[in-house]
Amino acid sequence: MTPCPDTYLPWFLLTELPGLSPRVVKKLLHHFKTPEAVLAASKTQLSSVPDISSRVIKTILEHKTFESDAQKRLTRAQDSGYRVVVLTEPDYPALLKEIPDPPALLFYDGRFDISAPCISIVGSRNATRYGMDTAYYLAHRLTAFGFTIVSGMALGIDTAAHKGALDNDTGQTLAILGSGLDYIYPRHNRPLYCRIRKQGAVISEFPPDTAPLPGNFPRRNRIIAGLSCGTVVVEAAQKSGSLITARLAGEYNREVFAVPGSIKSSKSRGTHHLIKQGARLIENEMDIIDELSQFVHAENNRPSYEPTKKLPTMDKIQTMVYKNLDLYPEHIDHITASCGLTSAQVSAALLDLELSGLIVRHPGNKFSILEE
Template structure:
């Protein structure tokens, strides 16, 4: 789709913004400063270097304005925007995500592969350890499936571990999910999740980045990426994280942005639970079931989708009749025990069932 159909600016101004975006040491605040000072990106690029210096910009930024690399990169971005399902959202345009626009350093440009309309839907961020335990991965998947089924877009960073489990689980139930990269969309990282990202785009979800399309993975990019994950979302759920985890950065940013912070507790002997326990001590909401999240976001949930007709899960129906052990439920339902255990985990997270003394009971 042509970029001129998406934005109420001239093609030359769009090209100028893409060039400005590629300049070294021009982050979100300096990008806005230049446009506000000169009236447009086009005028800022043609302004004398002395005018840039008077604004406090480093010489390297002004010197790079006319470099072939900057011009060529902008041309590549313009060609990228001509392709289907590839878009750009700009901070001063009406279709820029409203929640993200509220943060102090909102990205001036946001590249979107997939459906950009998702950026305006109610989102719940899920983050956690890249080296998550199997129980942590299962918990992330269960919460993601339930939250996606409740109408929330699941937003995360497409990293290994908890992020990937959350994205994948949302897709499995036909839900929608947004991946926020710390690299350019044409320089995907981590490569192991490239297929997952492609599946997200193909199934109507989205992958986004504030960085130029060819931006390589750099350590400083990922904390910047985290502010977008929290900035797009109504709240952030931390599933499993050590004290040194980047997920705690996302949670801290969420709190500073006025978003809700949720944390799932774990064993005091598990290092991956210590970050969540620290968040809870700092005021995050302790979460054991999906209801703990939905209670605070019920209004958004109602706005995001019509109230569904109540559907009773077959296992819950059996438990309404009488308490059962896991094995008895497998026999009564005719399902494999592994499938029954997985379903019971999700139902427990949703607050529909509870296990007491080895027997499962339906919650009234």
């Protein structure tokens, strides 16, 4: 049952007051214990809080000016079926509570088990096939150990990670938005939103009618890092929001993992930089599990996967072509040069391998092997 909006109005009002950052709100709550006490405090009482500016004090003293609008927005949110959890409730995620500036209030659509450990998987929006396959693979495997996959529901790596978790029937995933829940961003991911809310939750600290403004996304990233005992960066350029998430994870004393990529790819520069800075290089899910073994429940011991399928019989030319392919897409001209075969032989072999489901054709006449 959705609680009465009045229960959360002081919390919502406190977070909506202009000039009150999450860090300031946490400091005020630490001093006064409840949002009601903060809003009822006198100028003298507010002035006794260390490092609280006169502008913040003035805004709090004038909070009734904002109360009517806050009440309407909160009521609309709960009429839409969204749930609310606040910092002092037992359903508030414990790890997120530990960061310096946790959101005092979260809106969410769906359900989530706060006892399950979380791992965030983030990376480039304009990801390579290798990056998306890797994000999907890691998410799918990690959910088998009882981990919840956290990401930002962006295109590329985020989407692949969410789908990897969802395709495990018992997997749970959380999508953290840089907008309100009324704004499904990007719009292309509306079907994904619907899947996530049935097998996890879509979460935001912003009121539901908040548009996806650029300044919201760094704030979103701290929640992704704060919820998680570890953050995995799959692909990232040198200047990337994913690197912000990784930096925050490090500041929160959480584990940071990075997937190595091709030295030819600009999308690997960010992950390689993280590895140089001390992030754990990972080759598979067990590198993560070994590092975070304390979070793996006893009943979620290493799952038994089906043995690797044997490759179908290939003739000599097909074998030569297959051995010259990798997870990174290669142009047919490069494959031909590497094999020392004719263009006709390589083209025929590639077609046969594709029809056998062993390789994938990419735009631009490029090919790669299909990861198991």
